Amino acid sequence: xxxxxxxxxxxxxxxxxxxxxxxxxxxxxxxxxxxxxxxxxxxxxxxxxxxxxxxxxxxxxxxxxxxxxxxxxxxxxxxxxxxxxxxxxxxxxxxxxxxxxxxxxxxxxxxxxxxxxxxxxxxxxxxxxxxxxxxxxxxxxxxxxxxxxxxxxxxxxxxxxxxx
Numbered sequence: 001x002x003x004x005x006x007x008x009x010x011x012x013x014x015x016x017x018x019x020x021x022x023x024x025x026x027x028x029x030x031x032x033x034x035x036x037x038x039x040x041x042x043x044x045x046x047x048x049x050x051x052x053x054x055x056x057x058x059x060x061x062x063x064x065x066x067x068x069x070x071x072x073x074x075x076x077x078x079x080x081x082x083x084x085x086x087x088x089x090x091x092x093x094x095x096x097x098x099x100x101x102x103x104x105x106x107x108x109x110x111x112x113x114x115x116x117x118x119x120x121x122x123x124x125x126x127x128x129x130x131x132x133x134x135x136x137x138x139x140x141x142x143x144x145x146x147x148x149x150x151x152x153x154x155x156x157x158x159x160x161x162x163x164x
Contacts, residue, residue: 023047023078023086024163027134031057033157041072043159051078055090055122070096074122084129088138090122116146124159132163 027045041059048054057072076090099113124138136159143152 022050023053024128024132024134027161027163029134029159029161031059031138031157031159033155041157043161045076045161052076053078055092057094064101066098066100068096068098070094070116070118072120074120076122081125085125085127087125088123088136091120092122093117093119112147114147116144118142118144126159128163134161134163135159136161 024045025047027043029043031041031043033039033041039061041057043055043057045053045055053076055072055074055076057070057074059070059072061068072092072094074090074092076088078086078088080086095115095117097113097115120140120142122138122140124136126134126136128134138157138159140155140157141152142155
């Protein structure tokens, strides 16, 4: 917990220290990863200041045991590294829903559905090409609330986005 508080204070300090970074007004693409079972997400980023943006992701999962979706919203601070490389940090949360389709568990007919919520952090690095392409690699810890997702998950993903 002390590390989380330290990291949050550090991120806010960097965000308010006056870095000036030009980021794209809009970016739309995919966030491909693995962690809590959501392997692909449609991702949209919207700049709200010179070095701040919002990110919204819609993820889904369909397998033989359950169907699920989740919607994530993050506020991000973007900092230049060198050249066209940036690093970013963010915080947010989201909601999701699930529908279990298992016929039998321990000899009993089982069918369940519901909703869950989560808090999320985000830290990553991105490369802004000279063409309108943005590649990113990020790490997103998530703390879930609800019957389906009630633990601490780690998600590492590659983002591929078109900037406009």
